[in-house]
Amino acid sequence: MEEKTSSTVIKPRIANVKRRECLELFDQGFGYKKTAKESGLNAYTVREYLRRYKAGDLSWAERGRAENM
Helix, strand or coil: CCCCCCCCCCCCCCCCCHHHHHHHHHHHCHHHHHHHHHHHHHHHHHHHHHHHHHCCHHHHHCCCHHCCC
C-alpha cells in the first residue's frame, strides 16, 4: 500500500511590529505598493491590510497580541 503524505504549507505569521509599521504608513497616506516595499511584506498581503484599514477594520494590526508580549 502506498502511504499518502500531506503537502500542507505552513506560512509564518507576520510579526506585529510589521503590521503596526503598515498601519503607520497607511496613516501617513502611503499606498499598498509603497507600504509593501518599505515594510518588506508581500504586496498582496499589504493590499488586503489596506482594504481592511479603509473599511475601519483594524483587527489585522493587533492579531495575536497577547502571545507576542
